[in-house]
Amino acid sequence: MAAATERIGLIATASTTYSYPWSLARALGTLDHLSRGRAGWNIVTTAPRAAARNHGLDESPDPATRYQRADEYVDAVLRLWDSWEDDAIRLDRGAGRYVDPAKIHPPRVDGRFVTVEGPLTSPRPPQGYPVLVQAGSSNPGRAFAATYAEAIFTAQQQLEDAQRFFTDIKKRTADAGRDPEHVKILPGISPFIGSTETEAKALEREFNELTSVEFGLIQLEDFAGAKADPAGLDEPVPLELFAGAGNVDDNTWSRRQVVAGIVERERPTLRQLLHRLAGARGHRVVVGTPEQVADAMEEWFVQGAADGFNVMPPYLPGGLETFTGTVVPILRERGLFREGYTGHTLREHLGLPRPGNRHVEPPG
Numbered sequence: 530m531a532a533a534t535e536r537i538g539l540i541a542t543a544s545t546t547y548s549y550p551w552s553l554a555r556a557l558g559t560l561d562h563l564s565r566g567r568a569g570w571n572i573v574t575t576a577p578r579a580a581a582r583n584h585g586l587d588e589s590p591d592p593a594t595r596y597q598r599a600d601e602y603v604d605a606v607l608r609l610w611d612s613w614e615d616d617a618i619r620l621d622r623g624a625g626r627y628v629d630p631a632k633i634h635p636p637r638v639d640g641r642f643v644t645v646e647g648p649l650t651s652p653r654p655p656q657g658y659p660v661l662v663q664a665g666s667s668n669p670g671r672a673f674a675a676t677y678a679e680a681i682f683t684a685q686q687q688l689e690d691a692q693r694f695f696t697d698i699k700k701r702t703a704d705a706g707r708d709p710e711h712v713k714i715l716p717g718i719s720p721f722i723g724s725t726e727t728e729a730k731a732l733e734r735e736f737n738e739l740t741s742v743e744f745g746l747i748q749l750e751d752f753a754g755a756k757a758d759p760a761g762l763d764e765p766v767p768l769e770l771f772a773g774a775g776n777v778d779d780n781t782w783s784r785r786q787v788v789a790g791i792v793e794r795e796r797p798t799l800r801q802l803l804h805r806l807a808g809a810r811g812h813r814v815v816v817g818t819p820e821q822v823a824d825a826m827e828e829w830f831v832q833g834a835a836d837g838f839n840v841m842p843p844y845l846p847g848g849l850e851t852f853t854g855t856v857v858p859i860l861r862e863r864g865l866f867r868e869g870y871t872g873h874t875l876r877e878h879l880g881l882p883r884p885g886n887r888h889v890e891p892p893g
Contacts (some may be wrong), residue, residue, distance in 0.1 A: 531564035538875035540569035540662055543601040546595055547575055548639075550645055554609035561654035566874030569660035571573070572677070574599050577751075596669045598642040603677050605643045605659070608636035610658050611887045612648030634888050657884040660875050666694065666784075675701035679881050680713045682839050684787050684812045687794075691716055691834035703812075713836040713879055716829065719810030719843055720822045724850050730817045736843055737804040744801035744876045753788040762800040766792045787811045808843045819855035826856075827865060 539560060543553055553570075561568035574595035579590040590598065597610035607721070613727075617632035626873055638645040663670065663678035674681050681698060685691035723729030742759065750756045755770045766769055771789035787810055792802065807812065815825045829835045842848025860866035885891050 531560065535565075536567070536870050537871065538567050538569055538660070538878060539564055540571050540747075540875075542571040542573055544573050544575040545599040547580065550602050550605040550643055551609060551624040551647075551649070553717070554606045555649055555651060556607075556656045558610060558649060558651055561656055561659050566655035566876070568654070568656070568873050569662050569680070569875055571662040571664065571682075571890055572599065573605060575665065575828065585775060590668055592667075593596070596673055599673060599815060600676070601638070601643040603634060605638040605640070605645045607658060608638060608887070609649050610647065610654055612636055613651075613653040614886055614889055620653060624795070632888075653886065656874050656876050657886070660881060664873065671698060671701060673854075674698060674712070675705045675707070678712055682881060683714060683716050684784060684786060684810075685716055685834070686790055686813055687831060688834055690790070691829060692832065695834050695841055698865065713767055713881070715837045715839045716835050717809065717841050719809035719812055719827065719841040720848070720852060720856070721814070721816040721843055722819055722822055722848075724818065726817050726821065727820065733814075733816050733843075736808065738780070740804060740807040742803060745807060748806065749788070749803065753785045753806075753811075756787070757799050759799075764799050765796050766799050766802050768792065786809050809841060812839075812841060819859055822852075822856050823859040823863070823865075826860065827863060830865065832857045841857070866873045 530536075534844040541557065541560065543557070557568055559572050574592075576592070576595070577588050578588055589595070612634050613628075614632040619626050619629050622625075633648050635648045636645050654884045657750055660679050661677050662682065663674045664681045665671070665673065666683050675698065683691075683694060685694060695714050698712060698714055702712045721729050721733040742762065746757060746850075747760060753771075757766070757770060771785065771792055788802070788806065791805060791811075793798065797805065808814075815822050817825075819878065826835075826838060826843045830837075838851075840852060842852055857866055861868060874879060874883075881883065
């Protein structure tokens with residue numbers, strides 16, 4: 530993909546729970562070099578028991594332990610990317626010197642969960658760091674994001690909830706000593722688009738009819754922790770199925786709360802809920818004309834609920850082609866979307882600064 534494209538960002542998901550900082554830092558740093566500064570890292574922790582068993586463990590660590598490890602892990606990766614100063618390479622053929630050893634700094638990390646001794650064996654990435662992306666909306670996830678994240682994928686259904694999340698993250702970021710403008714909040718949106726609203730609803734219905742009930746029930750249990758009775762497919766989802774889900778301000782399992790909110794507000798049947806979650810997985814589904822989809826996006830952007838969006842077409846490539854061919858022109862007409870690229874790196878596309886190296890004094 531890096532070889533076949535020139536501007537598109539390449540964001541890879543990698544877990545801090547079952548991998549090693551040195552290997553990951555080298556791999557993502559290499560991708561940043563190969564793409565000339567278009568790499569990003571979607572930082573995740575891993576919870577499923579099946580994943581633990583694939584790595585020789587009976588259970589995954591509890592959430593608190595996973596985030597403690599993630600904190601040490603990301604800090605170690607950043608130190609590895611800083612282990613070469615930007616001007617470390619000398620290429621002095623006469624002296625037979627490739628680099629200046631004084632400009633290479635072994636990180637020597639010795640933490641509770643992570644230990645790293647030596648520096649990377651490759652130069653600092655073109656972006657300084659690949660863009661750091663994170664998707665957790667629980668309170669531990671928010672605290673982690675405030676420290677490290679530069680872009681956040683999040684799932685909200687209601688404008689008010691999205692505004693509350695947006696405000697909370699920006700405040701936490703400022704409290705952590707970072708510029709809130711350097712954290713981009715990107716709610717997920719899954720658009721069914723038709724030339725008329727009736728056509729869009731028919732498209733949504735067509736896709737709903739293709740879904741698997743059996744898989745939907747497994748998915749519901751997997752990411753919302755709710756085991757439903759398939760005998761009640763056409764009955765309203767019992768409210769008690771999500772009892773104890775908590776609220777948007779005091780949470781440990783954020784996606785469960787999103788689904789609980791859908792059930793409480795809309796009182797869907799189990800079949801309707803499974804349809805709702807089949808493609809968007811708890812993200813917001815918008816059904817309508819290109820103008821209606823653009824209106825929905827503009828409202829959230831203008832009302833302080835989003836810096837941008839993680840667009841999740843319900844089918845590919847047609848859903849993406851319809852969105853870019855019909856919605857994007859409307860957003861451009863409204864002055865909400867750029868007419869062309871103004872930079873080459875992923876950081877430049879997102880309006881993010883290039884981080885300095887911790888071993889170099891900032892100018893001035």
